[in-house]
Amino acid sequence: MASEAARVEVQNVSRWYGDVVAVNDISFTLEPGITGLLGPNGAGKSTLLHMISGFLRPSVGVISVLGATAWRNPEMFRRVGLVPERESVYSFLGARAFAEASARLHGLPDPEDAARRAIARVELEDAQDRAMGGYSKGMRQRAKIAAALVHDPEVLVLDEPFNGTDPRQRLQLMEMLRRMAAEGCTILFSSHILEEVERLAENVLVIVNGRLAASGDFRQIRRLMTDRPHTFELRTSDNRALAAALVGLPHVSAVELTDSRLDVRTTDFGAFTAAIAAAVRDSGVTLQQLRPADESLESVFSYLVGS
Amino acid sequence: MTLTLLSLTAHQLLGRRRAILIALLALIPVGVALLIRFAGDTGDGPAYETATDTIVGFVFLLLLPIGALVFGTSALGSEVEDGTVVYLLAHPIARWRVVVVKAVVASAATILLTAPAALLTAVIILGGFDEESLWWAATVATVVGSVVYSTLFVGLSTVTSRALIIGLIYVFVWEAFITNLFSGTRWVSVREYVEGTANALTPVESVTGKLDGQEAAIASVVVVAASLIVGTWFLTRFEIGERA
Numbered sequence: 074m075a076s077e078a079a080r081v082e083v084q085n086v087s088r089w090y091g092d093v094v095a096v097n098d099i100s101f102t103l104e105p106g107i108t109g110l111l112g113p114n115g116a117g118k119s120t121l122l123h124m125i126s127g128f129l130r131p132s133v134g135v136i137s138v139l140g141a142t143a144w145r146n147p148e149m150f151r152r153v154g155l156v157p158e159r160e161s162v163y164s165f166l167g168a169r170a171f172a173e174a175s176a177r178l179h180g181l182p183d184p185e186d187a188a189r190r191a192i193a194r195v196e197l198e199d200a201q202d203r204a205m206g207g208y209s210k211g212m213r214q215r216a217k218i219a220a221a222l223v224h225d226p227e228v229l230v231l232d233e234p235f236n237g238t239d240p241r242q243r244l245q246l247m248e249m250l251r252r253m254a255a256e257g258c259t260i261l262f263s264s265h266i267l268e269e270v271e272r273l274a275e276n277v278l279v280i281v282n283g284r285l286a287a288s289g290d291f292r293q294i295r296r297l298m299t300d301r302p303h304t305f306e307l308r309t310s311d312n313r314a315l316a317a318a319l320v321g322l323p324h325v326s327a328v329e330l331t332d333s334r335l336d337v338r339t340t341d342f343g344a345f346t347a348a349i350a351a352a353v354r355d356s357g358v359t360l361q362q363l364r365p366a367d368e369s370l371e372s373v374f375s376y377l378v379g380s
Numbered sequence: 381m382t383l384t385l386l387s388l389t390a391h392q393l394l395g396r397r398r399a400i401l402i403a404l405l406a407l408i409p410v411g412v413a414l415l416i417r418f419a420g421d422t423g424d425g426p427a428y429e430t431a432t433d434t435i436v437g438f439v440f441l442l443l444l445p446i447g448a449l450v451f452g453t454s455a456l457g458s459e460v461e462d463g464t465v466v467y468l469l470a471h472p473i474a475r476w477r478v479v480v481v482k483a484v485v486a487s488a489a490t491i492l493l494t495a496p497a498a499l500l501t502a503v504i505i506l507g508g509f510d511e512e513s514l515w516w517a518a519t520v521a522t523v524v525g526s527v528v529y530s531t532l533f534v535g536l537s538t539v540t541s542r543a544l545i546i547g548l549i550y551v552f553v554w555e556a557f558i559t560n561l562f563s564g565t566r567w568v569s570v571r572e573y574v575e576g577t578a579n580a581l582t583p584v585e586s587v588t589g590k591l592d593g594q595e596a597a598i599a600s601v602v603v604v605a606a607s608l609i610v611g612t613w614f615l616t617r618f619e620i621g622e623r624a
Binding site: 123150154155165166174 | 381383384385388391392395462463464466467468469470471472473474475616617618619620
């Protein structure tokens with residue numbers, strides 16, 4: 074099934090709502106395999122996924138999926154599957170009936186069989202005939218995924234697919250997506266959780282404030298994230314003495330004394346954490362607290378955008 | 381494909397509590413008819429005037445537009461609102477087909493609700509199937525009105541998320557007041573199509589209409605076609621809201 078052209082091609086795409094820019098001049102291409110779209114909430118992940126699945130028109134730029142424009146192209150869903158973020162489902166249907174309805178709407182020759190296989194893939198057989206209204210979040214998520222898989226799509230787009238799933242379900246879903254990718258499916262999923270992306274995606278797109286902050290191999294991005302300047306907050310028996318010792322270290326770029334705290338900025342996370350114990354011992358102070366500041370994902374992201 | 385779409389829509393539309401509430405509404409004209417027949421003073425012979433007043437007042441002006449509003453605006457609108465429409469649209473289905481199926485289901489539901497009420501009201505008050513065919517005129521006009529109103533409101537629900545409010549204003553302000561003030565507006569009032577159709581089908585004098593039968597039929601077809609075209613146009617350009 075390998076085609077020469079990229080499965081998904083996003084070219085200089087922006088989307089704004091009035092004065093608010095949700096997605097700002099993003100370009101990338103996707104090949105078969107798993108790509109994670111990583112970013113904090115409100116970064117523009119959903120807007121981007123909606124545009125790729127033809128449910129939003131790009132304000133400028135072009136998105137093509139399997140060689141055709143995504144916007145106003147329902148025919149593309151013959152080869153594309155979409156798992157939307159919103160939780161609402163047809164609450165009166167069971168997962169099997171939902172998947173089967175999806176198969177019928179695709180006009181598949183054997184909808185019962187397609188639904189059966191999709192339900193088996195997400196391991197929802199036990200609850201398949203219960204109305205989805207009574208499902209847990211994780212079960213609903215899996216029912217939605219089953220309905221998006223019935224036609225064995227070549228491109229699968231999932232918006233926050235692991236929301237509400239428990240760790241076991243998450244592992245199982247990840248394993249299933251890996252198998253699909255190995256079979257040649259192009260999978261794009263979004264997440265605001267670093268670990269999910271790290272565990273599943275071979276390829277990562279980091280999006281912050283509507284801009285593509287980084288893209289490529291996960292390890293590379295991970296390094297970018299760890300090699301940035303870090304700030305540590307320390308409390309010791311003698312902040313001033315330790316500050317004097319730390320300022321001599323080559324990878325310490327700033328030291329600041331506040332009332333009860335010592336803030337140290339370093340350019341090398343690894344070297345600093347290796348050296349701090351010795352520095353404390355040598356200056357004869359007692360270390361009461363050492364913790365990294367600004368470790369939120371948002372700060373990591375904004376660093377990436379700034380770099 | 382179409383069958384699945386039909387059954388999903390029917391399930392969504394009729395499986396809800398509001399469908400039951402609306403069904404209770406249909407009992408009002410029938411109840412009024414029973415009161416008139418068995419407790420009122422209708423004199424000798426068929427009470428055409430009373431029957432006309434009851435059918436127009438309770439079916440044409442009340443039950444019909446309310447039923448069509450509820451079914452028409454929710455057939456597609458409630459799915460758009462709760463986001464489930466994405467499951468439908470993420471399939472290779474021509475958007476006109478979606479709009480037509482939604483309009484058909486909404487129309488059928490409205491007919492199911494209103495036509496028996498119109499028929500029963502006429503038959504009860506007139507003591508049977510009258511020779512002047514008022515029962516027939518009332519029923520056919522109600523069916524025509526169900527289709528036109530429902531399709532109009534399905535179309536409207538693709539344009540705005542406030543279709544219910546706008547529909548209410550259309551029915552109870554525009555049709556009820558403005559149309560009475562300016563006769564030129566009779567062409568943009570579904571109520572006039574309903575009354576014109578009824579008027580064309582019975583010689584009963586108390587049944588009146590500002591449009592003749594042919595005009596009403598043409599206007600009905602135009603409104604239905606326009607609603608389907610507009611609905612398709614907007615659904616083709618459907619965008620997921622930014623609330624998600």
